[in-house]
Amino acid sequence: MGNLKNFLKSGHLPTLLSSFLYFDISFMIWVMVGATSTFIVQDFGLTPAEKGLMVGIPVLGGSLLRIPMGLLADRFGGKRMGMIGMLLTILPLTWGWLFGNSLTEVQAFGFLLGIAGASFAVALPLASRWYPPEHQGLAMGIAGAGNSGTVLATLFAPRIAQSIGWHGVFGFALIPLIIAFIIFTIFAKDSPNAPKPQKLSQYFGIVKIKETWIFSFFYSLSFGGFVGLTSYLGIFFVDQYGISKVMAGDFVTITVFAGSFIRPIGGYIADRLGGINLLIRLFGLAAAVLCIIGFLPSLYVTLPLFIIAMLIFGIANGAIFQVIPTRFPREVGILTGFVGAAGGLGGFFLPNILGTFKGMTGSYALGFWWIGATYIAALLITVWLQHAWKNSNVKGTKSRMPAM
Numbered sequence: 001m002g003n004l005k006n007f008l009k010s011g012h013l014p015t016l017l018s019s020f021l022y023f024d025i026s027f028m029i030w031v032m033v034g035a036t037s038t039f040i041v042q043d044f045g046l047t048p049a050e051k052g053l054m055v056g057i058p059v060l061g062g063s064l065l066r067i068p069m070g071l072l073a074d075r076f077g078g079k080r081m082g083m084i085g086m087l088l089t090i091l092p093l094t095w096g097w098l099f100g101n102s103l104t105e106v107q108a109f110g111f112l113l114g115i116a117g118a119s120f121a122v123a124l125p126l127a128s129r130w131y132p133p134e135h136q137g138l139a140m141g142i143a144g145a146g147n148s149g150t151v152l153a154t155l156f157a158p159r160i161a162q163s164i165g166w167h168g169v170f171g172f173a174l175i176p177l178i179i180a181f182i183i184f185t186i187f188a189k190d191s192p193n194a195p196k197p198q199k200l201s202q203y204f205g206i207v208k209i210k211e212t213w214i215f216s217f218f219y220s221l222s223f224g225g226f227v228g229l230t231s232y233l234g235i236f237f238v239d240q241y242g243i244s245k246v247m248a249g250d251f252v253t254i255t256v257f258a259g260s261f262i263r264p265i266g267g268y269i270a271d272r273l274g275g276i277n278l279l280i281r282l283f284g285l286a287a288a289v290l291c292i293i294g295f296l297p298s299l300y301v302t303l304p305l306f307i308i309a310m311l312i313f314g315i316a317n318g319a320i321f322q323v324i325p326t327r328f329p330r331e332v333g334i335l336t337g338f339v340g341a342a343g344g345l346g347g348f349f350l351p352n353i354l355g356t357f358k359g360m361t362g363s364y365a366l367g368f369w370w371i372g373a374t375y376i377a378a379l380l381i382t383v384w385l386q387h388a389w390k391n392s393n394v395k396g397t398k399s400r401m402p403a404m
Contacts, residue, residue: 007138011130016142018188019127022082023146025180026119028153029089029173032096033058033110034231035150035157035252038238038245039166044103048239052355054103055231056348058110062117063344070121070338077190078126082119086181089116090174097171120144120340124321129191134271137322141267144321147314148260150230151253152176158234158249206335214385215320216342218279221378222316224346225286225309225371226259232351233306240364241299251303259310266318275319276386282316283379290372294365 033040034055041051073081092112100106127143128136160169206212233255237248270278289309293302324335350371357367 007131007135010132010135011127011139012189012191014187015130015189015191016127016139018184019078019082019123019143020146021180022086022184022188023119023123023143024149024152025176026085026089026116026123026149027147028149029093029177030058030062030113030117030119031150031153031227031230032113032157032170032173033106034234035153035249036161036166036169037231038158038234038248039161040106041235043166044106046103048355048359049352050103050355051235052232052351052353054106054110055235056228056351057107058113058117059227059231059344059347061111061114062120063114063341063348065114065118066121066340066344067338069118070125070335070340073122073125077194078122078129079184079188079190082122082126082184082188083181085115085119085122086177086184089113089177093170093174093177095170097167097174100167100170114344117344119146120343126188126190129194137267137271137318138264139267140321140324141264141318144267144317145261145263147226147263147317148257150227150256151260154230154234154249154252154256158246162246206338211385212335212338214381215323216339217381218283218378219317219320219339219343220346220349221283221286221375222313222320223340223343224348224350226313226317227343227347228350229306229310229313230256231347232354235351236354236364237299239358240296243299254303255306255310258307259314262311262314263318266315267322268318269315270319270322275323276382276389278319279316280379280382280386282312282319283375283382286312286316287372287375287379290368290375294368294372296363296365 037051037055040054046054069081069085092109092115095105095109095112100109123146124140124143128139131139157166157169160172164172230252233252234245234248237243237251238245243251266278286309289305289312293305293309296302297305320339324339353370354364354367357370358364
């Protein structure tokens, strides 16, 4: 209780909650194509590979836009870039609402929905810069729990699509976006502790640090696993088990709910135990769960397994972003964008892997086993990295990483 009181006193709660709301609504919009995918597929009659590509493109758009959004937020302020991002998001929503009459159009406005996905690189630094290092994990976890916007998308989008068509879902999303814009504009505030803008060469110097690439890989698995499954599970449940579109959306909502709200707890646990120790356990569990899913058991066995997988991904997301603001306090915006971009790439590849293997073999089994094997590789890298850090500390080299 004492730690919570200190946390509430140490930062700026209106900015933290405004950042959460901005990220939450933006994330809801970002995954809207995936949430309505079963209805879009019905209109265009897509192959398994085309389905995977369609739901992956918005994730790819968010991935590519996160780096410039993070850079601009560092240089011009998170509040200003958050407001601009929400205004720009109106454009693809309007496109999807009034037009979107071909697969090419869906792919085009889906890519532009990546602007909403790029909110990650703005909302998290804006909130985290108000808090000291000992509370970074919880602050980043609360702001990052905005990925719970996926719950809103998967719960309501199929029902709205069934009533007024999938185009109407994109028009309806304009309402919460405008509300979030007003609240964010009134209550969000840039921290006086935000670092002064640096030269571009200093920002991009992070690519020379091996941990940048390692944590980008880790996040491509944890966040990529979360958003990739969020976008594709509706299609998977309908294809594999033949259930209704609305029921598939409800099952996705259950799994997404688990992964979304566990993220702050992941940050809190990482504050206490250390992110690297936590990740070792999580990657091992993820590999085991995904390999079991690959056997494609009955729906009521598979659903709890997906819930467990999403819990693992959510905790891992919080653990990874417990490390970043402590290690890179001056470049947190661009690094958040860089690592976040890798997470988006993971979310793009996952549905494409599942769709491709489904098209090639007629089964999703090899797709899940392939992804599970990648988590085994991440586990081995994490163990190696922990060993390298310990050796570095023993030799007296100053570590740039937070204490494990």
